[in-house]
Amino acid sequence: MPTLRLVGRPFEGFENALQRQMDSFAATADADVTFERDHRPLPEIHEELLATGDITDGTYDLFLCLSDWLPMVAEAGYVHSLDDRLADSPPDDWPDGWAESLRGLMTYEGIAYGVPYHDGPEIFHYREDLFESVAEQRAFREEYGRPLSVPRTWDEFLEVAEFFTRPDEDLWGTVVAAKPDGHNDVYDFCIHLWSRGGRLLDEDGRPAFDSPEGREALRYYHDLIHEHEVVPPESIEMESVETGQFYADGEAAMMWNWSGFGAMAEDPESAVFGRTNYGLIPRAEAPAGEHTSLTVCYGLTVPKGSEHPDLAYDFVRHAASAENDEITTLEGASGTRFSTWRDPEILRTNSFYSIVEEVNTGPVNTLPRIPAYLELNEILNEMVEAVVVERSISVEDGLAAAAERASDLLE
The missing domain is CATH 3.40.190.10 (Periplasmic binding protein-like II)
Known part of the structure; x- marks a missing residue:
C-alpha cells in the first residue's frame, strides 16, 4: 500500500482540513493509500529542506509550498511541472475557477508547478x-x-x-x-x-x-x-x-x-x-500614499524524488475540488476558489471573503517573482530583526546595509 507524505507549516486550519481531505481521498482512491503529515516551522523547512535540496530526497510526495519560495524551487528543479497533468486531468473549473493572481503565484516562467490551496491576502x-x-x-x-x-x-x-x-x-x-x-x-x-x-x-x-x-x-x-x-x-x-x-x-x-x-x-x-x-489597510497621508495589500498563497506541489508523483497529483486535484476547497475554509484556513468566496453559506460565517475577492481581482502587490527571493527575504528579515527586535542598529543604517547586501545578491 503506497504512503503519501506531505510537508508543510504547522497551522490548525491546514492540519484539520488536510486530514479530512486525505481521509476522503483514501476512501475513494482506486488504489489503497495512506498518508503521513509532517508540519514544520517555515524557517526549518527553508533551512533543512530547501537550502539543502533535501526536499527531493524521496521522503516527501506533497509539499505545501509558500508562493514566496515557488520561483526558487522551480528554478532549482525541486518540484514537478504540473502543466501536462493539468491539461490532461484538471481539477473541476480549472483554470477559470481561480483568480489569475493566485494561479500566477503558483507559476514560474509560464509553467504551473502547483495548485492554490490557501490564500491571503x-x-x-x-x-x-x-x-x-x-x-x-x-x-x-x-x-x-x-x-x-x-x-x-x-x-x-x-x-x-x-x-x-x-x-x-x-x-x-x-x-x-x-x-x-x-x-x-x-x-x-x-x-x-x-x-x-x-x-x-x-x-x-x-x-x-x-x-x-x-x-x-x-x-x-x-x-x-x-x-x-x-x-x-x-x-x-x-x-x-x-x-x-x-x-x-x-x-x-x-x-x-x-x-x-x-x-x-x-x-x-x-x-x-x-x-x-x-x-482596506490604511495608507500614508501623502500624494503617493495608496491603500495596498499583499497576497501570497500556499499551493500543493509534487517534489521531485517522490515515488508516487501521479498519485500525489491525484490528491492535489482532489483537494482542489469545490467541496474540498470549502472544507479548507470551514476548518479555519482560506479556500482559493471563486465558488468558495461566493458561496452564500460561507459568506454568512466568513464575511471577509467579499473583501478577498475584491483584493485578489484588483491591483494587488506580490513579492518579487525571482529565484533569488529567498535570499532577498532573509536580508530583509535580518534588517527588521536588527532594527525592530534587537534594536542594535538605526533605521537608516539598517536600510543602507540591507540595500547594499541586496545589490550584491541581485547583480
Whole structure:
C-alpha cells in the first residue's frame, strides 16, 4: 500500500482540513493509500529542506509550498511541472475557477508547478463593537477632537491605536507579528513601504527600498512597538498565527493581517464573534500614499524524488475540488476558489471573503517573482530583526546595509 507524505507549516486550519481531505481521498482512491503529515516551522523547512535540496530526497510526495519560495524551487528543479497533468486531468473549473493572481503565484516562467490551496491576502480587521460604542465615540471625540472612525491613514491608525491601548484591561490598540521568521515581519515592512508609494525593487530589478518611503515605513513599524507602545511587548516574539489568535481572543482593537484569520474571529467560540468587520489597510497621508495589500498563497506541489508523483497529483486535484476547497475554509484556513468566496453559506460565517475577492481581482502587490527571493527575504528579515527586535542598529543604517547586501545578491 503506497504512503503519501506531505510537508508543510504547522497551522490548525491546514492540519484539520488536510486530514479530512486525505481521509476522503483514501476512501475513494482506486488504489489503497495512506498518508503521513509532517508540519514544520517555515524557517526549518527553508533551512533543512530547501537550502539543502533535501526536499527531493524521496521522503516527501506533497509539499505545501509558500508562493514566496515557488520561483526558487522551480528554478532549482525541486518540484514537478504540473502543466501536462493539468491539461490532461484538471481539477473541476480549472483554470477559470481561480483568480489569475493566485494561479500566477503558483507559476514560474509560464509553467504551473502547483495548485492554490490557501490564500491571503492581507486585509484590515477591526472591532466593530468598539467603534460603534457610544461611550467610546464620546471619549474619543473629547480626547482627539474628531469622530471615532475606522482609520483610513496611518496617522489616524496611530491615534486610534493609542486610544484603545489599555493593558490593564487586556486590550491593545493593535498587534503585529514581528518575530524574525522571514514571514509577517518582512510582509509588514513591505505593506508599509508600498502604502507610502515605495517599492522593493525598481524597474531594472535593483533594490529601491533604501528610500524616504522605506525609512518612514521601518521607523513607523519600530515606533508602534517601542515608542508608542500600542502593541503588546511580546509582539517581537509572535508569528502570524499567534497574532490572529490574539485578536480572536479580544486583546486587540485592530490589526492588518491575513484575511484567513477572520475565520478565527468568526468562530462562535471566539471572544470577538459577531464583533469584527473588515476593510482596506490604511495608507500614508501623502500624494503617493495608496491603500495596498499583499497576497501570497500556499499551493500543493509534487517534489521531485517522490515515488508516487501521479498519485500525489491525484490528491492535489482532489483537494482542489469545490467541496474540498470549502472544507479548507470551514476548518479555519482560506479556500482559493471563486465558488468558495461566493458561496452564500460561507459568506454568512466568513464575511471577509467579499473583501478577498475584491483584493485578489484588483491591483494587488506580490513579492518579487525571482529565484533569488529567498535570499532577498532573509536580508530583509535580518534588517527588521536588527532594527525592530534587537534594536542594535538605526533605521537608516539598517536600510543602507540591507540595500547594499541586496545589490550584491541581485547583480
